Amino acid sequence: MQLTDYPRLCIAAHGVLMDRDTTIIEGLSPLLAQMRDPPTPDRVLTDYFRALHALTDADMNTVSAHCIVYCALASQWGLESDWQAGIAFAGTVDAGTLYEDAPGAIHYLRKFYRLTVVSSLDEREFAALDKRIGLAAHERLASGSFVAARAAIHDIAADPDVLLLSAGPAPVSCGAGYCRIDRSRRGTAPAKADSVWQFASLSDFIRGHQLALRREIL
Template sequence: MKLTDFKALTFDVYGTLIDWESGMIEGLKGLTARVDRDLSRDEILEAHARHESSQQKYTPAKKYSELLQIVYKRLAEEWGVPFTREECVEYGESVKKWPAFPDSEGALQYLKKHYKLIVLTNTDNDSFKGSNEKLGVHFDGAYTAEDVGSYKPFDRNFDYMLEKITSLGLQKSDILHTAESMFHDHGPANKFGLANCWIYRRHDQKGFGATMNPGEMPTYDFRFNSMADLVKAHQEELRA
């Protein structure tokens, strides 16, 4: 199997192209500063993952920006910190400010010359619009949790994507699902028989950060530590 075998890349955005962990830490600074003990970065991210995943299960049709308001509230309760409704709303809106990884825009511009680029993201359309402005590329398809009415790793999101790509002249064998999260993306990719590429952004860190532990580790067809490394591998294939 080679990278050049595929016609399209289907992307997770947050954690893969957008540095959501740094965005979360920054957006929660006002809250974590009021906690009466020191919280490590991973403690914050792992607590966020627990509450986010739970809320996505119980309110799958809720917009991501609104869902994050509840996550903020649950975190404040867990840490015993008073909070305001305004703080919850502000955190929910912070997604648009989360930074892109430094290599994302350049990598996407290169890959756009060789593939159709498609997004399958656990966010809402307005939040994704803000993030997409940082990525500097026009995606051929963008399928959000708001569009689908549920969140990955639910089957429904992948069913939706696989149905919609047919209108782009693609079928399952044409796409390489490219993502960081083992929980949200690679587990379902295995289940659906999708070729998959792990962008292992947390290769130099322990644990799973802002995503839930997937349990048994999914398999993958390619692994790179960055989008820049993916581009280099593609360029090497073309030169071979």
């Protein structure tokens, strides 16, 4: 199937619409400064999200989850695990900032797809970002926890009529089409391998969609 063949688009907001990775790296910088040979930013984020998946549950709000993961990473990296420092860190990791291409991309994509934007933020946290995006009520799913967001994406991605747009890996047993936005690939050409589309930004994804439209017209 081509990008234009799917009637519904599910967007995992983190990493696609909003940049929270930068605030995570900045918030962990006091820990990293204590290390003789700190891991690279990519490695830090890999460790962070691995711990997030392993240690959080659906009853945890985002603040509690960030705090627990902070303490777990401190222990993993051989540093003192300080709960108060974890609370301070959790307070610095906010909803993040929108990528510049996000508002225009949403305006374009809703012309071609039924949109569902899934976020681990709660309604209050998501509202500040949504002022610039302008999602309709039926287009947003502010789940309030990382686990609930993953569960929602997993359920939606069981539908083969859905195209999933995510910065992370596809869910296990994904029946949907899958497109990964990897912003670290900036400057590289879009690629498709093993039925997975890869783009460096939302803007690149839209260019791919426009190319598919032109092929249909021609």
